[in-house]
Amino acid sequence: MRKFITIGSISLFMGLGGVAPGFAQDTTVAQVSTVPADTVPFVVWLEGVKAEGLARGLKQSTLDAALDGVEPIERVLELDKRQPEFTRTFWGYLESFITQDRIDRGKKLLVTHADLLERVARQYGVQPRFLVSFWGMETNFGDYTGGFPVIGSVATLAYDDRRAAFFRAELFHALTILDQGHISVKDMNGSWAGAMGQVQFMPSTFTGYAVDGNGDGHKDIWTNLPDIFSSAANYLSQIGWDDTETWGREVQLPDGFDLDLVDLKAPKPISEWQALGVRRADGRDLPQADIEGAIVLPAGVKGPAFLVYGNFNAIMTWNRSIYYALAVGYLSDRLDGKGPLVAQKPADDAPLYRKDVLDLQYLLTAAGFDTGKPDGMVGPMTRAAVKAYQKANGLPPDGYPTQDLLSDLRKR
Structure with a gap:
């Protein structure tokens, strides 16, 4: 069975698509003085x-x-x-990067460079649609380097x-x-x-x-x-891509799904997710394949759900952002002729501004849910505090901070 390898800590060096690939690969010890x-x-x-x-x-x-x-x-x-002024929502991120123009252009480039892409695919084992997807996400196919x-x-x-x-x-x-x-x-x-x-x-x-x-x-x-x-x-x-697999897929979660199972570090065989009631986005059974996957909820319980496989982990090594990794996978699907996501953007989808996140962190900490040092950035401690607060107050514990959650905190 193909194992799903988990990801370690991250840093942020932002380019067009997000973090530059492989920025932490160096093993050379620089000779740096102790004096700044x-x-x-x-x-x-x-x-x-x-x-x-x-x-x-x-x-x-x-x-x-x-x-x-x-x-x-x-x-x-x-x-x-x-410091960013606001935290972009998943839907806002997707709308910025996966435009119809980018999809149409990517499809044309797949045809234009088909011979080269197929040769590279045979040599290195990476499907052409993914190479073009990375290319489009990073620099809009070379426009912005x-x-x-x-x-x-x-x-x-x-x-x-x-x-x-x-x-x-x-x-x-x-x-x-x-x-x-x-x-x-x-x-x-x-x-x-x-x-x-x-x-x-x-x-x-x-x-x-x-x-x-x-x-x-x-x-x-x-x-x-x-x-x-x-x-x-x-x-x-070199970082583990497998061209016999895709990256993942949009799925439906059953009513009452245990949100504690939403964890990239806790993959399960597809057969186990099937037994737990997880289905493809259109309601069909999951594929019968001897691989593991993990559930991702990039926009909380009100957003789409994804079952992601080992290649998703490779995308996360390239760029340590779940939004980026999902966008690469989704764009590759659109280049392959697949349709848009089944889940729809909610009418109340709104970003949290930095001042909102600061308020959220102060209010959570005051309520006994430690967020660390308030910094206006949604990190692991803030998400853990959000999830603990949700559990304590009978809310779906997805760990996803929203304007509604902030309003609930302000009322208490």
Whole structure:
């Protein structure tokens, strides 16, 4: 039986589709002083980077070309520190990313690049519709790859002391890519956090998984489609993709379903979900397959339910967002000719603004349900507190914060 592997902790480096794939892949220990980087003048700090680069075997010419004249980019720091004003609902997220235009264009691109996509699929075992779905989610099929210089962006974040070790390691991966001649400094652009190319790889993901798909001696995820598709497929293959399976499906839950079973870390065989009354979205029986799946409720009990399989876990490794993973799967289904979701967006679907989440956290904590330090962000502790409050007050315990829940708290 195919096992469903669970996901660990996450970080957020946002691009078009969300978190850049594989941003935590680096295992190199950067030589970082115990003194915060930004207490040293930036030009002095850069000289230290150059010295370490030489010690790592990078060419002096590469280091000079990449680092001479680089200055901190204030806009990068602004974007890194920016707190979102509201928590987008699942329906709002889906409407933003899965448009009819994107579906129609993706279908055309599947046909246009069919030969290349099939060759890549045979080599790496990743279905074409998924490769095109990732491509569409990350950069709208290459339209928006980012306009920040990768070296400048990553150096800025490495100099800032909050995540200095992580971004210093990414900086050396980026310098390695230049040193190997895959791209020039002037063409190495990406997102503000350093995610690059049409599949938005972080530098460490590039050095670990990028592929020369057309045999020209370069790995070009910016402009070369054979390299782009091969690199994405190689990465997915290496993190456990199985082309004999799909990602998951929309399902119906029976009345009285135990919401404690909604847990990505608690998968069950499909046969067990069938026995518990779970059915396909149209009411038919679940497929008879010897694989495991887990139930996901991205919008609480009032939203759609999904039974997700092992490939969903691979999508979550690419981008640690349930919304993103569901959107990739759903877009791939639409590219394959399947219809829209059976569940309908409720009329009262409304986001929680940051000030609302703060109120929710303070009110829950005051009522004896610990949310940790209130920060206006819905994290695991807040969801656990919401679920405990719901259980204590006879509400469906889905752990999903809503405006209605906030109103209920304010009345007590």
